[in-house]
Amino acid sequence: MKRQSRFIVSVLAFGYAFLYIPLVLVVLYSFNDSRIATVWGGFSTRWYGELLRNEQILDAAFLSLRIALTSATIATIFGTMAGIALARFRRFKGRTLFSGMITSPMVMPEVITGLSLLLLFVSLQQLTGWPAQRGFGTITIAHTTFAMAYVAIIVQSRLMSMDESLEEAAMDLGGHPLRVMFDITLPLIAPAMVAGWLLAFTLSLDDLVIASFVSGPGSNTLPMYIFSKVKLGVSPDINALATLIILIVSGGVLLSWLVARRRT
């Protein structure tokens, strides 16, 4: 292995500092006693207390969690089906359109996805009476739609990197296609499905713009609540909330990284 040039090392150092300094500062300021979030006024955990007493935040967080759990699960089911279809069936009618509909939601600007889904829900309501009101159901459908694309891509690339001979052998031995799928294919792609579910869950918890379009009065998700607050500027209880999220997520990612490294 050749030594890295000094230029590369300094760009790496700058890049990682750029990515992480803002996060570290949010964590530090969350323990700041001062109400003006960016002036240091001594160590305190009072904002965490206020956070836990803020019912609006708790309600919004609970709604967001319910949506994320439901949409991630549905997205994993449909996304896995789509991923298997794309990886294992090279030719079928409408395959180009299918793979197009899988890739596009990932890059589609959120304002377009949000607007188009809301207009769909409004038109459906006029025609069929459903959905009678917008909130949990409509946001869940919206999140499922863009998250299943990610699950499909992850499952597809996992299947592409695996050879088909195991499945073929099982089929040759007379296994029913469904049996082969549940006994061979699904266990093999289980790690990809877990990764896909986690990504779908995170994307759902993260989404502000699409949820703002498709939610109705009275149903505020956590990002919608955060946005309505940070619009007005930096606020100490949001620092505390951000710190909790940063610590939980970093802990989880670090742990899974350590586990994965030990295995290899």
Place this chain on the structure above:
Amino acid sequence: MWKKVLIAAPYLWLLLFFLAPFAIVLKISLAEPVFGQPPYSQAMSLDNFAFLFSDKLYAVTYLRSVFMAACATLLCLALGFPMAYGIARSSRATRSLLLMLIILPFWISFLLRVYAWMGLMNNYGTINSLLLWVGIVDQPIQLIYTDFAVFVGLVYSYLPFMILPLYASLERMDLDLVEAAQDLGASRSRAFWDVTWPLARPGVIAGCLLVFIPAIGEYVIPYLLGGPESLLIGRVLFDEFFVNRDWPLASAVAIVLLLLLVVPIVLLQRYQARDQESTA
């Protein structure tokens, strides 16, 4: 039979909730705004598009959005390429740590990561406090609510999207090729431009598209970090819809934006299909 179900279930879902909505957006973009619920008429005309093209404000906003997204993409590339290169060339153990640290921010709320910059770039924020304390400036410099802040936010949020595909193509590259070129007398820069860069091109194209396409319609970053004069198209669409309640015009704005994005999206599509085949 089961094969049909496997394809049909996700297919129908996407047809209903991804493709059909665009047809409805197109239909409503041809309607007229009216008072009432829903606030559009059944009439069909091209008035909204005529209005979009006659009012200079919209053309300027579209151009500004494309320009800002393009600049942010180039900035991401300038920072992301050497980073991806460094990660791909480091030892196995370091490489997995460095990659994990690129992916980690993905999992943390996008909104909160943009918010983190508000505290940094505030007039009384960390950067200004530091500059005042060191004595480089006598009074706070305006960082937040400028185009500069929007660029910082865009690069910060989209950098991982650039680095990951770049890393994928750089890691796949055979290092011996560069050495061979140098053994044959190519200078380091010649070896880079003639060997490394062409081999990295698929990653460069994918990374640029993954940053450029969503950045054009970005709403949160310009809203929280940009100034009132830095109007971008995502904000215009949002405001036409929610503030002015002009659904037909908002739909027309979305249709024109979509037309702008068709070419880059198809390009990305092609690239990814080819990439999937090459790894299979």
